[in-house]
Amino acid sequence: MPHRKLMGLQAPAEREQAYREQTLKRLQGTAVEMGVTAVMGSVVALLARLLIPDPEFIALRVALLPLTALFAYLIVYAPSVRAYGWCCMATIATVSLNSYLGALGTDRPLMYFLPAAVIIVLTTSFFWITLRQWIGGALVSYACFLPFIIDHTASRTDTVFSLLFAGMALVTGFVSHMRIQDSQHRAFEQECRLAELSVTDTLTGASSRAEFLQQAEKAAVRARATGAPLTLLYLDIDHFKRLNDGHGHAAGDAVLRGMSDVLKHSLRASDVFGRLGGEEFCVLLPDQTEHSACALADRLRLLLAQVPRPDARLTVSAGIAGMRTGESVVQTLHRADLAMLQAKQMGRDRACVDPL
Numbered sequence: 001m002p003h004r005k006l007m008g009l010q011a012p013a014e015r016e017q018a019y020r021e022q023t024l025k026r027l028q029g030t031a032v033e034m035g036v037t038a039v040m041g042s043v044v045a046l047l048a049r050l051l052i053p054d055p056e057f058i059a060l061r062v063a064l065l066p067l068t069a070l071f072a073y074l075i076v077y078a079p080s081v082r083a084y085g086w087c088c089m090a091t092i093a094t095v096s097l098n099s100y101l102g103a104l105g106t107d108r109p110l111m112y113f114l115p116a117a118v119i120i121v122l123t124t125s126f127f128w129i130t131l132r133q134w135i136g137g138a139l140v141s142y143a144c145f146l147p148f149i150i151d152h153t154a155s156r157t158d159t160v161f162s163l164l165f166a167g168m169a170l171v172t173g174f175v176s177h178m179r180i181q182d183s184q185h186r187a188f189e190q191e192c193r194l195a196e197l198s199v200t201d202t203l204t205g206a207s208s209r210a211e212f213l214q215q216a217e218k219a220a221v222r223a224r225a226t227g228a229p230l231t232l233l234y235l236d237i238d239h240f241k242r243l244n245d246g247h248g249h250a251a252g253d254a255v256l257r258g259m260s261d262v263l264k265h266s267l268r269a270s271d272v273f274g275r276l277g278g279e280e281f282c283v284l285l286p287d288q289t290e291h292s293a294c295a296l297a298d299r300l301r302l303l304l305a306q307v308p309r310p311d312a313r314l315t316v317s318a319g320i321a322g323m324r325t326g327e328s329v330v331q332t333l334h335r336a337d338l339a340m341l342q343a344k345q346m347g348r349d350r351a352c353v354d355p356l
Contacts, residue, residue, distance in 0.1 A: 019188045020081045023129050028076050028084070034127060035072025038091055042068060042098045045116070049102040056105040061098050068094040085133040088124070093140045096120060100144035110148040110158045117145045117162075118169040125176040134177045138170060201275040203253060204260035212274025212282060216329045219272075219286050223323060231293045233283040234319040234336035235259075235300070238348040239312070240279035247310045252279075255314060258307035266303055282333065290322045290353050297351035317343035318351035 042065055049055050071091040078084035099116035103109040120141045128134040145166060149159060199211035207215065216232070223230040237243075237255065244252040256279065263273045263281065272284040285293055297318040307314045319340025323332045335354040343352040 015192070018192075019185065020129055022188060023184060024078070024081050024084055027127060027129070028078070031072065031075040035069060035075065035091070038072055038095050039065060039069050042095055045099055045102050052106060054105060057101040061101050064094050064098045064101075068098070081129050084129065085136065088127060088133065089136050089140045092120060092124060092137050093143075096141050096144040100147075103148070108154075108158060110151070110154045110162050113145065113148055114162050114165060117142065118165055121169045121173040122176070125173040126180045128177060131177070131181075134174070138173065142166065204256050204275050205264065206260050206281065207272060207274035209274060209276050212272065212276070212284070213329060213333075215272045215274075216284050216333075219284055220323060220329050223286065228287050229289045230323040230332075231285040231288045231290055232321050232323070232332050232336040233285060233293050233297055234321075234333070234340040235281045235283065235297075235316050236318075236340050236344070237279035238315045238317055238344075243309065243311055251310050255307060255309055259304060259314070259316075262300065262303050262307060266300060282336070290320050293320045293322075294351055294353060301349065301351070315349035317348050319343060319354065320351060321354040 042061075046058070046061050046065075049061075050058070068091060071087055071094060075084060075087040075091065078087050096116065099113055099120075103113035106112045121138055124137055124141075125134065128137060145162075148154060149162065199208055200206070201208050206212075219230055222228070237259065240252060240255075243255065256275075259281065260273075260275070263283065267273060267283065270286050274282055274284075276282050283296075285296070288296070297320060301316060301318070304314050304316055317340050319336045319338065319342070321332050321336035321339055323329070339352045339354040342355075343350050346352065
């Protein structure tokens with residue numbers, strides 16, 4: 001329901017998508033440092049290999065460095081979570097392949113490659129957005145690890161030792177990834193709740209006064225551009241102070257929530273309603289004339305009469321004002337307020353259109 005989206009109350013699928021997009025932007029902000037680390041780590045490993053006699057594949061490993069840098073650069077500009085995941089896996093593939101080539105030709109290639117097999121999986125745990133991406137990254141990393149495991153020339157001790165550490169790295173990386181994701185999810189949900197509180201009246205769920213006026217300003221801009229009508233419907237509960245004084249504020253709060261529920265389920269998807277203060281509500285009606293707003297006000301008064309009120313039947317006084325050429329939202333709201341006061345003076349439980 002669009003009105004609920006205005007208040008930040010998104011569906012679970014939309015909330016999850018928003019979380020992933022926010023996480024993508026955050027991670028892309030640190031991707032440059034991650035890319036530099038990947039390239040520098042490969043350079044250090046390459047230099048270390050030069051210290052060992054008979055180094056192999058030096059030219060190929062040097063050629064992999066700009067490829068690693070390219071993939072790391074693409075991470076920063078990945079347009080989607082999926083593209084981001086593929087770029088990350090490509091970066092890890094080049095780094096792992098570089099480490100694999102460096103281990104070939106050594107006396108104990110399994111032991112030479114093991115630090116990279118452990119470190120890559122652990123250090124990239126926080127860099128994945130989805131569990132599927134983490135699994136893909138781990139598989140890409142250990143694809144270069146398997147040839148050493150099945151190598152019959154490797155000693156049994158080295159194989160067992162390597163499998164043990166690789167398994168520990170996978171478990172630790174998985175736990176770290178899940179904990180980081182949970183922490184980020186909690187922070188995101190808290191941010192969403194704070195955002196909702198800033199635009200939503202906590203008692204009724206209606207838009208706050210500031211949020212309502214902001215939405216009204218946006219609707220006014222569209223109305224001025226298209227020439228479409230825009231009308232405000234001002235609602236005030238009759239004898240609300242008497243209800244609070246006679247039955248307590250809890251009873252008054254229940255009536256306010258009941259009124260908000262009626263508005264929430266009776267308005268169009270494009271309409272926005274807000275609580276301006278106390279027992280006063282206002283409804284923003286895009287593409288609605290004063291005449292159609294009058295019909296809506298009469299229908300709402302009948303529906304609101306069914307909301308339980310301990311001292312009497314619930315009635316409201318309504319004021320209606322359509323936005324005029326060159327008029328601001330505040331001016332239109334003032335005229336709707338005056339029309340509501342006129343309805344009060346005429347005996348309440350009715351709707352009046354601003355006569356000016």
